[in-house]
Amino acid sequence: MGLLLALALLTTALPPCLAAASTDAQKPLAENDALSAQTEGPVGDDVGAPHGEAEPLVIDERFNPFGGWEIHELANGMRVWIKAWPGAEEVRASLSLPVGADHDPKGLEGLAHYLEHVLFTSVPGQTEAEFKKAVSDRGGTYNGTTGSVSTWYWNQLPVAEWRFGIQWLHDTVFGKEFEAENIRKQLAPILLEGGSQVQPKGFAEFMDSLAKPHWTRLPSWPEREFGLKRDGRSNIGSWESLHKIGPEHVREFYERHYHPNVMRLVVVGDVEPAQTLTYIRELFEAYPRGNDPPTYRRKAQGPERKITAYKWSDRHDAEYKLSFRLHDLSADDYVRAYLFGNLMRLRLTRKLRWGEEKSSYSISLKSSAVYGSRKITLSTNCASERLEDVRQAFADVLQEFKEPSDPVAFDEVRDELIAQLRRSNPTPGALVKNWVETEPLVHPDVFPSMPDVLGLTESLGPPELATWLSRHVRPERMTESIRRPSPIPEAMMVPVVFLSFWIALVVLRRWLVRPVDLRRLRYVRKLRYPPLQWLIGITAWVLALSAIAAMAMFIEARAELLVEHIPSFAVHYSWSTMLEFLHIVAFVLLGTLIPRKVLLFEDQLLLKFWSWRSIRARYDAVDEMRVISLWGLWRDGCWLTMPLSAYLWKPGVYLRHGRFGVLLHTRKPEELAAAVQEGIDRCSPPPCASERSTPLEGVGSPDSEPGAGPLLPDNSSRVG
Structure with missing residues (x-):
């Protein structure tokens, strides 16, 4: 199990609740x-x-x-x-x-x-x-x-x-x-x-x-927030x-x-x-017309509810993001969305960066377009103890624009934006690159002509902006993302992860192991597998591990969406730890499918698997035992035989109960056969240790010992 633990450590990451991810974890798809x-x-x-x-x-x-x-x-x-x-x-x-x-x-x-x-x-x-x-x-x-x-x-x-x-x-x-x-x-x-x-x-x-x-990946942000694929x-x-x-x-x-x-x-x-x-x-003009241009606009159908997502990271600072989902915009709406985002950025910069508290270093603005709709995101990082103040400042500035009361402050940030528009477009090349050669302006169903951005900015007043905000900026189309420092120091995370692994392994061991008296052990041999079977087995093992990892990622990603709205680190961390625990369980259970050793005791034969699991059968349940190859069994019509090794011509020990049998390959099959025959002779009637003999423990008998089972893995119980 040391190898399993090492592999688990390599294939399992820290709990996802500690990732410093944003609400747009995937790369933006906007042009x-x-x-x-x-x-x-x-x-x-x-x-x-x-x-x-x-x-x-x-x-x-x-x-x-x-x-x-x-x-x-x-x-x-x-x-x-x-x-x-x-x-x-x-x-x-x-x-x-x-x-x-x-x-x-x-x-x-x-x-x-x-x-x-x-x-x-x-x-x-x-x-x-x-x-x-x-x-x-x-x-x-x-x-x-x-x-x-x-x-x-x-x-x-x-x-x-x-x-x-x-x-x-x-x-x-x-x-x-x-x-x-x-x-x-x-x-x-x-x-x-x-x-x-x-x-x-x-x-x-x-x-x-x-x-x-691909099926483990979360939907892209246009699909999640606008219903646009x-x-x-x-x-x-x-x-x-x-x-x-x-x-x-x-x-x-x-x-x-x-x-x-x-x-x-x-x-x-x-x-x-x-x-x-x-x-x-x-x-x-001499070139003929062709097909009509493709339609760019699509009807947005995003969630009509305010979303608040909470995350934790190992960074010392906090981060606050506020996003606005703007649906089905006209050309003028696109420009006003640009103006609104930049006015918010400039006003927040004055309040948080240049204010008395110096709560933030900078305000970032990100805007993405998709099929006639837009997403505007304002974000900043701050000291964790100032997070609520920053959050309130965002709400206050938005309210100032919705219910204007200070026209002087509005004129200051608007004039600053006008100056920035002039400075950032001083040449024909800059203007075309920054504005004309962009996704929405290329499409005639959105922009039939070039918008006069500077003129609209100069004529924009507080009442006009407030009216536009009342139509497009609604609470049910807003998303908050809050990232806080993890209350558990980074130095403690590795011990915590190791502890979760150890607990998982202890629980699995208690579940899978059934004690046996090793003083009654008479014979032990490892099972042998041909090189091709080893190669196929390793490949299957890797594929199974990949499937487990993919499923874990799938569950973690969607589970994170379920709990991200809960403002509790304990809930997030417990949920993540539970998912990691299940990941380890699935990983270890892979080892319960691979036979490793055969052990012969005084009264029973035990087949040991990699991950603690064992299955056993009493000697008096064996109806037939002989040394024969798999090809020989097929030639004799014994089709209901499970070969644990893929050797076709090499002889192995064939054990049959009723119609079903199992074929074991070891380095010395004759020696194993002799040891099994000795056990059969020793436990011949009268029943060994004055116990009633059953065909196979755990099968066909309502009062059989719990946990016992036959050699055939598909009908077996876990014993040790």
Whole structure:
């Protein structure tokens, strides 16, 4: 059992209630989101010439980078957004479409990103190097990005090269020649770009997939909080799926999704809009319409109740998170959600970071979009004794915005936000990257045009924000997550874990062991197994351990959801400890299925298993005993025989009671047979020790001794 304990220690982690996990334990599935402070970045293609160090920019306080957009639609349905930016030294051109990794066919994950690579290299009359070098030689940069539900192609060039920039995007996406050899060549750079994400599955990955099967994973946050399923697949694909992609798949995906009526072309810089639109029409309007763009919006159906989750960790500080689930937003609602989150952040910073108490170091804002809904999360860490004060401060600031009473304080944080908007979008490139090339703005059913974020911020007053909050920010759509320091010091955790293991083992030993008088022991031999059976057995053992680990993870994850709303460390820790206890029980019980030794006593034969369990039978219950191979038994028609070893030709000791038998293999089967025969002779009638003989103890006799059983494991009881 020492080996079992060591393995258990290696395969069992600390109780999950001590993990410093957030309410979004899984990676967010949102795209690069313009209206957020922190987001998950999508997969990008290779970039052109590197940026040099930027010189300090002079910001014109009178210029509104979000206003003055011209929105057009070509005859074939292509949307065109043009923004004149007087004095800008660069022009940013971007072509996007609302198609991404979520549209990859099953089994061909990574196809959308694969096509992105191919489009940069399949330009008629130019090699890949010539096509990309043309941008670099003009002092520009370029990139391609594939997200979950959108793809972008862009370049940034000096103002004098604006025509070339638009032409370059046209040549990137249209007029393609999909040569099979060129398509196959893109596999190598994609695999290198993916790195560890696209490694071939080896033994470690195989074991990981066994220990963490997909059915053990918790639903993603869009499904848990909005009732919206998202695959969460890797944008770049896997080793297996990428090797399945062929030229025909790339062509089919392009022909299905790449049509002008699903695309949006954006040009921002010191350009003349009418002249720019005319040039765009000459290049793009001749291409025919195709399939309608996919619908982005979906109806949110999240839980209509306030959620409060409690967690503990070994950190010295505490953490408080407050999330808002905002359902089914319009374009203006998206912008106001952005403004609300940032106003809360700035106001909380003034109160908690700059206040007298210095309760917090910083306030973090995270915003994620999913199918027309948004989740905004504000969080901060603080001293554990200040946690309730911080929690109250969050509630007070929210109430200040819902019931405004201090317009001066509101104007201060709004003016600070306006200054931040100007500072963070000083150039066409920054504006397009931060706002235009984002998930919700790509989709025409959410944003048919560019929102004037700065104008909406300047015109936003306390009453307007309070009205919006009354419609969208409700208590039943809020989530609190509270993480406290564990009351048990980290140094005590290892002894506590060892103690739980020891208790589990003691309980199991008391349950499985039945005492025997070793003074009556006459003969002991280990059972033998062929090498192939050892290999199969070890493999089965590993698979069983993986299944136990997977089931434990499944139970722990879902059990944690059941108890996370209870603000008691004792409940969380007891629940986690109980789950670990059950994990060890299942682990040890595996050993009760593996026979290890055969022991012969004066009046009985005992079969010992790895984990304490034993089964026994009296000698007078043996109807037949002989030395024979498994092949010989089958040849004689003894099909109801359980061979404990997989030797087919080697002789073993065959013991039969009634129609059923068992075949034991030891190093010296003749010696074992002689010892068994001696016991049979010794216990021949009259019954041994003046006890009534039964066919097999525990079987077929209502008054048989409790815990006794036959040699056959499927009908046996645990004795020792």
